[in-house]
Amino acid sequence: MLEQRQKQAKRTGLPELLNAEKGKVVLRFAPNPNGPLSFGHARGIIINGEYAKEYDGELILRFDDTDTSVKPPMLEAYDLIQKEAEWLLGFVPHRMVIASDRIEHYYQYVEQMLNGGFGYVCKCSAETFREYRVSMTECPCRAYSNLENLELWQGMLDGSFQPGEAVVRVRTDMALKNPALRDWPALRIQDTETNPHPRKDIGSRYRVWPLLDFQSAVEDHLQGVTHIIRGKDLMDSTRKQKLLYEHFGWTYPETMYWGRVKVHEWGGFSTSQMRKDIESGLFEGWSDPRLPTIASLSGSGIQATALRNFWIELGVTQKDIAVPLATLYSHNIKIIDDDAPRIAFIREPIALTLEGVNETIVELPTHPNTTGLGTRKIQLHDAVVYIEKADLQHKTLRLKEFGDFDIEGNTARFVAKERTDKRKIVHWTSKNSSVDASLVQVIDGEICRLDGKLESHQLAVNTPVQIERIGYGIISGDNEITFTHD
RNA sequence: GCUCGUGUGGUGUAGCCAGGUCCAUCAUUGCGGGUUUUCAUCCCGUCGACCCGGGUUCGAAUCCCGGCACGAGCACCA
Known part of the structure; x- marks a missing residue:
């Protein structure tokens, strides 16, 4: 592979992984199951997943559920996340690990650390230690012998200490230059009697829980993770974990980082905040179309492939960026347009009686460019059609794929089959071939359900469609269609 | 404050490590036009950028130094 250095040629896809051997790459995506996945999580799972695919490697889905009080796990999230991950990836993650199942393993390494003298039990309060950290002073607890540390550790396990006491x-x-790295905390005590872990098997079983940096470091080693790709907010985590790896004599995986992403239209959302807002009734649930969750995006018609292409295009740069939703929408259109059946939805329908029309059925193409999608047959037995009120301002109209008509009051008089002039072309449907339905759309932060007439169809729920003259949408119920984007 | 990181058109992104082939890639958006029995799709055209200042060099988006701006970490959260 003597690839010539090509300048000015756009590198496509993701940048190459450092020190990666095809077939031997292990990556992971590790969300906190304190809620289902949101837009930002998609980056983590998609980028890691794409690399796993590209290198014939493995992707581990790991639930980092080691906090029971600040960001407590949500029981339903374990299943939801697995389904959402599969949807986003297009494949099932190769391995699944739940941190709360692995506490005993972590304990083994704590003991090893204490025995090796590279960890210690600290009885200082968080505030006291903060002062030590700032003033670069060694904490008195550093002086405990390995034996004393092991005894104190037992004390932590058997309940001799309350949360916060050790x-x-x-x-x-x-004396490390970076304050974040100075004698960092690895495990703490949680009151799991008052705040039990939501998983039944775990519940109040453990009092001592590892913190992210310890849990993640040990687990990455146990799973043989070769590459870690995560947000740059975790750069100091890498540095902390590297120090631990050095103590254990392990080799740290290759790391890559991405910067912060903001979506202009959404502003700041956090899983914890969304959870509160849903519980307080501000939103209808995790799939509320106003929320930046995967459930919301998929429910409103964004395709997984569009999300994948979107995140792959952004790549793994460390820049903090703000992207407009238009970019995601443009990816989505590319995915769905060729196969999206056209369908009519009449807002503020006005019934017009046809005059001078003999046919009882009109056949129009399901898709103007993709003929393979067949035709739609609109029944006209009652000779009544619906058009949008707004179109009524024109007294001469062309009903799309049907004919030219002159409008007089509530009648539409047939003029000609072919175009006779440049009259406006409008979408329409008939009384016989339509149903009462709602168009669900978010407007100015409100969910609007606009009633109207929807052309009858046999499309399955979740089929992306193009709503003539309105935009793209998705069939979201028997008599409901949800707007996706223009 | 300390530590770390990032600065390429409106928004993203390629190029930077290995300096010239870069009057800087591609996408998206805007604008203009074309096709079209949808205000869709598609096609064509067009506007538009190397944070600033020095230095090295025949030559710097690329290397060095110094500014400035922005962001993140410094949690007994993840």
Whole structure:
């Protein structure tokens, strides 16, 4: 593979992984199951998943559910996330790990750390230690012997300490330039009697829980993770974990980071905040179309492939960026347009009686360019059609794929089959071939259900469609269609 | 404050490590036009950028130094 250096040629796809051998790459995506996946999570799962695919490697879906009080896990999220992950990836993650199932493993490494003297039990309060950290002072607890540490550790396990009274720290160096790395905390005590873990098997079984940096570091090693790709907010995590790896004599995986992404139209959302807002009734649920969740996006017609293309295009740069939704929409249109059946939805329908029409059925193409999608047959036995009120301002109209008509009051007099002039072309449907339905759309932060007449169809729920002269949408119920985007 | 990171058109992105072939790629958006029995799709055209200042060099978006701006971490959250 003597690839010539090509300048000015757009590199396509994701950049190459460093030190990656095809077939031996192990990546992971590790969400906190304190809610279902949101837009930002999609980046993590898609980028890691794409690399796993590209390198014939493995992707681990890991639930980092080690906090029971600040961001407590949500029981339903475990299943939801697995389904959403599969939807986003287009394949099932190769392995699944739940941190709360692995506490005993983490304990083994704590003991190893204490025995090795590179960790210690610290009885200082968080505030006291903060002062030590700022002033680069060694904490007195650093002086405990390995034996004392092991005893204190037992004390943490058996309930001799209350939450906040003792933590296990990784011994680094209080003189480290980066304050974040100084003797960082590895495990703490949680009151799991008051705040049990939501998983039945776990519940109140453990009092001592690892913190992210310890849990993640040990688990990455146990799973043989070779590459970690995550947000740059976790850069200091990498540095902390590298110090631990050095203590254990392990080799740290290759790392890559991406910057912060904001979507102009959404502003700031956090899983915890959404959870509160849903519980307080501000939103209808996790799939509320106003929320930036995967459930919301898929429910309103965004395709997984569009999301994949979108995130792959953004790549893994460390820049903090703000993207407009238009970019995602444009990807979505590319995915769906060729196969999206055209369908009529009449807003503020006005019934017109046809005059001078003999046929009882009109056949129009399901898709103007994709003839393979066949035709739609509109029944006209009652000779009544619906058009939008707004179109009534014109007294001469062309009903699309039907004919030219002159409008007088509530009658539409047939003029000609072919075009006779440049009169406006409008979409329409008939009384016989339509149903009462709603168009669900978010307007100015409100969910609007606009009643109207929807052309009868046999399309399955979740079929993306193009709503003539309105935009793209998705069949979201028997008599409901949800607007996706223009 | 300390630590770390990032600065390419309106928005993203390629190029930067290995300096010239870069009057800078591609996409998206805007604008203009074309096709079209949808205000869709598609096609064509067009506007538009290397944070600033020095330095090295025949030559700098690319290397060096210094500014500035923005962001993140410094949680017994993930």
